[in-house]
Amino acid sequence: MTIEQTLTDKERLADLDLDQLKQLVGLVEYDSAADPFPVSGWDAVVWIVGNATQTAHYFQSAFGMTLVAYSGPTTGNRDHHSFVLESGAVRFVIKGAVDPDSPLIEHHRIHGDGVVDIALAVPDVDKCIAHARAQGATVLDEPHDVTDEHGTVRLAAIATYGDTRHTLIDRSGYSGPYLPGYVERTSTHRRRDGAPKRLFQALDHVVGNVELGKMDEWVGFYNRVMGFTNMAEFVGEDIATDYSALMSKVVSNGNHRVKFPLNEPAIAKKRSQIDEYLDFYRGPGAQHLALATNDILTAVDQLTAEGVEFLATPDSYYEDPELRARIGNVRAPIEELQKRGILVDRDEDGYLLQIFTKPLVDRPTVFFELIERHGSLGFGIGNFKALFEAIEREQAARGNF
Numbered sequence: 384m385t386i387e388q389t390l391t392d393k394e395r396l397a398d399l400d401l402d403q404l405k406q407l408v409g410l411v412e413y414d415s416a417a418d419p420f421p422v423s424g425w426d427a428v429v430w431i432v433g434n435a436t437q438t439a440h441y442f443q444s445a446f447g448m449t450l451v452a453y454s455g456p457t458t459g460n461r462d463h464h465s466f467v468l469e470s471g472a473v474r475f476v477i478k479g480a481v482d483p484d485s486p487l488i489e490h491h492r493i494h495g496d497g498v499v500d501i502a503l504a505v506p507d508v509d510k511c512i513a514h515a516r517a518q519g520a521t522v523l524d525e526p527h528d529v530t531d532e533h534g535t536v537r538l539a540a541i542a543t544y545g546d547t548r549h550t551l552i553d554r555s556g557y558s559g560p561y562l563p564g565y566v567e568r569t570s571t572h573r574r575r576d577g578a579p580k581r582l583f584q585a586l587d588h589v590v591g592n593v594e595l596g597k598m599d600e601w602v603g604f605y606n607r608v609m610g611f612t613n614m615a616e617f618v619g620e621d622i623a624t625d626y627s628a629l630m631s632k633v634v635s636n637g638n639h640r641v642k643f644p645l646n647e648p649a650i651a652k653k654r655s656q657i658d659e660y661l662d663f664y665r666g667p668g669a670q671h672l673a674l675a676t677n678d679i680l681t682a683v684d685q686l687t688a689e690g691v692e693f694l695a696t697p698d699s700y701y702e703d704p705e706l707r708a709r710i711g712n713v714r715a716p717i718e719e720l721q722k723r724g725i726l727v728d729r730d731e732d733g734y735l736l737q738i739f740t741k742p743l744v745d746r747p748t749v750f751f752e753l754i755e756r757h758g759s760l761g762f763g764i765g766n767f768k769a770l771f772e773a774i775e776r777e778q779a780a781r782g783n784f
Contacts, residue, residue: 407585407675407756413637419514420610422503422636425586426552427467427474427561428672429500431490432744435479438496439466442475443572445689447582452560453568456481460564463487467561467568471584473674476500476561490546496744498669500540501589502550503641508537511551511609515541518608523548533559541608544593544601544645545667575688582682583674587754588633588642588762592660593667598630598647605634605643614642617764629657633762644762646670659783663746671739671750679736679755680715683723692741694777696724710734714757726766733758737766747781 415421432438442448452467454460462485466477480487505511508526524540534557540550560567605611611634630649635642648657676682701721710729725738736755
């Protein structure tokens with residue numbers, strides 16, 4: 384199966400072609416015929432939040448997402464509100480409890496706002512579940528069909544780190560706005576004059592934080608259960624400062640569309656960003672989502688104008704002669720990157736531009752990365768030290784360092 388054949392319906396509807404996806408998320412060719420757990424791509428990132436109505440508005444007004452579907456009391460769902468938002472091929476589902484006895488209440492009490500489900504599009508739900516079960520995975524939902532006037536969706540779910548799950552979805556026989564039980568919905572929100580159609584086009588990767596000593600266990604889970612391969616490994620001085628450290632390994636499906644960096648804390652003088660996350664999230668979970676954009680400068684300008692805060696990068700980063708020699712020519716002058724705090728890194732395949740928001744929620748847990756790839760298949764290893772020092776400054780300001 385070629386990359387062209389694996390384009391999802393969502394990617395086609397978002398007007399993304401093969402060349403755009405190769406640049407946006409670093410796709411590579413692979414043969415899926417022998418894959419025991421073939422994954423077509425991302426389906427949705429499902430959030431549980433304290434106030435879904437306000438969060439859905441925030442993602443529209445600040446991040447330029449579009450409301451496309453809804454489930455709630457007016458559609459027969461008495462338990463919770465659920466808003467479906469899209470930007471390009473990215474789909475967020477935002478859930479917030481209505482019923483005081485909803486199980487979402489307890490999840491939110493423990494974890495606060497965060498990601499509960501990283502749903503994946505697969506061509507054969509039953510094949511994936513059979514392989515996962517044989518490899519010892521916990522099956523949370525058995526394969527089953529849900530149907531309405533728009534067709535049928537087949538889905539199932541398996542457990543991963545903490546209270547996070549992967550729902551596996553085959554929607555090839557479905558034409559509705561999201562899933563049965565949801566209705567099409569639009570918003571009266573209007574973008575500012577001159578705002579671009581969207582600020583980000585695809586999901587590049589989702590980072591999971593796990594406890595000390597558990598990273599290799601979960602890497603093995605993705606290798607064994609889902610057939611993912613190891614893409615990168617970051618340990619030692621590459622991923623440490625004078626005060627805090629962590630270890631990270633990256634697993635991905637065959638064509639690199641779905642990438643999961645997995646982090647664990649490492650012993651250091653002070654508490655790392657992973658320690659802080661685990662403390663405040665009350666366990667393992669999704670730390671950040673990397674949103675792929677083809678114009679990071681415009682995206683940062685628009686988001687900043689809407690009040691989104693990014694980690695600050697000191698001027699010394701941009702004045703470092705070693706950095707300038709290493710990165711060479713990139714599409715924007717260094718001065719323009721410096722003005723916005725955008726980081727840049729180059730490897731043997733090309734370069735990338737990236738920037739990280741501050742935590743998006745009340746607890747210092749989940750945040751976003753914006754990433755613009757130009758050939759690079761990496762994750763900005765040359766920026767790790769500068770990034771972690773920026774995070775440490777924020778941790779110190781919160782009194783958690």
